[in-house]
Amino acid sequence: MTRCTYYTATTLDGFIADEHDSLAWLFEQETQEGGPAGYEEFIAGIGAMVMGATTYTWIGDHLRANDEKWAYDIPCWVFTHHDPAPLGDAITTVSGEVRGHHAAIVESAGDRDLWVVGGGDLAGQFADAGLLDQIIVSVAPVTLGAGRPLFPRRHDLRLVDLDRNGDFAVATYDVVGRRSD
Amino acid sequence: MTRCTYYTATTLDGFIADEHDSLAWLFEQETQEGGPAGYEEFIAGIGAMVMGATTYTWIGDHLRANDEKWAYDIPCWVFTHHDPAPLGDAITTVSGEVRGHHAAIVESAGDRDLWVVGGGDLAGQFADAGLLDQIIVSVAPVTLGAGRPLFPRRHDLRLVDLDRNGDFAVATYDVVGRRSD
Numbered sequence: 001m002t003r004c005t006y007y008t009a010t011t012l013d014g015f016i017a018d019e020h021d022s023l024a025w026l027f028e029q030e031t032q033e034g035g036p037a038g039y040e041e042f043i044a045g046i047g048a049m050v051m052g053a054t055t056y057t058w059i060g061d062h063l064r065a066n067d068e069k070w071a072y073d074i075p076c077w078v079f080t081h082h083d084p085a086p087l088g089d090a091i092t093t094v095s096g097e098v099r100g101h102h103a104a105i106v107e108s109a110g111d112r113d114l115w116v117v118g119g120g121d122l123a124g125q126f127a128d129a130g131l132l133d134q135i136i137v138s139v140a141p142v143t144l145g146a147g148r149p150l151f152p153r154r155h156d157l158r159l160v161d162l163d164r165n166g167d168f169a170v171a172t173y174d175v176v177g178r179r180s181d
Numbered sequence: 182m183t184r185c186t187y188y189t190a191t192t193l194d195g196f197i198a199d200e201h202d203s204l205a206w207l208f209e210q211e212t213q214e215g216g217p218a219g220y221e222e223f224i225a226g227i228g229a230m231v232m233g234a235t236t237y238t239w240i241g242d243h244l245r246a247n248d249e250k251w252a253y254d255i256p257c258w259v260f261t262h263h264d265p266a267p268l269g270d271a272i273t274t275v276s277g278e279v280r281g282h283h284a285a286i287v288e289s290a291g292d293r294d295l296w297v298v299g300g301g302d303l304a305g306q307f308a309d310a311g312l313l314d315q316i317i318v319s320v321a322p323v324t325l326g327a328g329r330p331l332f333p334r335r336h337d338l339r340l341v342d343l344d345r346n347g348d349f350a351v352a353t354y355d356v357v358g359r360r361s362d
Contacts, residue, residue: 012318012338012354013331014195024362124326137193141338141354145305149326150194157193157322162350164343171350173193173322181205 002106004114005134006123007042008150009168012139015147016118021058025142029167036163037136037170046074047112048105052122053080054148060087075108077101079122098122099129124153132175134160138168154179183287185295186315187304188223189331190349193320196328197299202239206323210348217344218317218351227255228293229286233303234261235329241268256289258282260303279303280310305334313356315341319349335360 009026010016017023031038049072051059056078063070070088078084078093094101105114116123116132126132135157137150157173164170190207191197198204212219230253232240237259244251251269259265259274275282286295297304297313307313316338318331338354345351 012195012316012352013333014193018362022362025360135193139352141340141357142360143195143332143334143336143338144360145330145333145335151324152194152326153324154326155324157324159322159345159348159350162343162345164340167340169340169343169350169352171193171320176322179206179323179325181203 002047002109002113003133004116004126004131005136006116006118006126006132006151007136008118008123009138009140010150011142011144011147013143013145014150015144016120016150017058017148018144019146021054021148025144026140029140031166031168035165037138037161037165037172042136043115045113046115047109048075048077049115049117050077050079050105050122050126051117052119053078053082053084055118055122056080056084056087060084063087077105077108097129098125098131102129102131120149120151124151127151127153127155127175128178135173135175136170137173138165138170141167154181183228183290183294184314185297185307185312186317187297187299187307187313187332188317189299189304190319190321191331192323192325192328194324194326195331196325197301197331198239198329199325200327202235202329206325207321210321212347212349216346218319218342218346218353223317224296226294227296228290229256229258230296230298231258231260231286231303231307232298233300234259234263234265236299236303237261237265237268241265244268258286258289278310279306279312283310283312301330301332305332308332308334308336308356309359311358316354316356317351318354319346319351322348335362
């Protein structure tokens with residue numbers, strides 16, 4: 001069965017980017033190569049990725065600023081109300097409810113898993129639809145006080161795994177469901 | 182030297198209480214008696230505690246609702262602009278900058294440490310004044326999406342210790358200082 005994971009970094013106070021969408025607080029942290037919940041190990045199991053318009057735009061800006069190319073060869077689904085220029089091959093733009101596109105996204109992942117890249121609201125939409133299985137967060141030793149929220153929803157989780165990777169606390173949670181209170 | 186620690190529980194998305202100051206999300210979690218960063222071990226090293234008006238009011242309401250008494254015999258300093266009824270002995274209300282009261286608070290702790298109970302803004306005031314040494318957070322497996330912020334400041338921390346205690350991820354951070362970006 002295809003597993004759907006929201007794999008992201010966050011500040012200790014729950015922001016995935018600052019108010020200006022900067023990730024400076026993230027890139028200055030150190031990780032341990034081959035360490036727990038590392039990116040290389042994670043991405044090896046991923047067959048398709050999903051992101052929102054802001055995340056996609058951020059990646060495009062970042063690639064242009066650094067004269068880099070789209071790094072992924074797996075299908076990427078972008079939830080957007082606009083029609084952004086494709087940054088690479090196998091990018092599909094969609095809009096509307098996540099449930100309506102889920103079968104196609106799962107199909108595109110083959111026998112591997114789905115990665116919800118972000119932002120927090122898109123991950124929340126997957127969770128609300130009962131389609132998010134796990135959250136894996138790398139918690140940076142930083143507080144920002146404001147910014148883009150990690151997961152703007154009331155949900156119960158279950159701590160499955162906890163480890164340190166360099167400067168990060170890395171936690172894996174199963175998504176239990178929406179809170180009733 | 183007296184160490185000053187902000188010891189608190191938080192949701193994964195950085196809230197220490199929900200929008201209605203409820204801690205229902207917290208009390209339903211399980212902890213392991215005698216486990217890492219447990220309350221009994223922590224409080225044994227504390228000589229005085231400091232809290233803001235909202236936290237103090239919350240405790241008062243909670244005590245009245247449950248017909249309980251003030252549980253602390255160490256000095257408690259309450260930063261407030263009001264003049265709340267004392268909930269127990271050795272409670273002192275103060276107002277204004279934390280720096281102006283710091284010497285007296287440290288003095289009252291004897292040879293033990295200080296506990297900043299909360300809220301997040303008071304802990305931030307201690308940090309801004311260079312008077313907060315550590316943050317120990319018990320992260321509950323819950324997201325709330327909104328509520329009272331853990332630490333509404335831009336600060337760098339250093340992860341010192343990481344452990345699991347029951348349902349919680351427990352992390353100890355040294356406070357490094359304000360971020361410049």
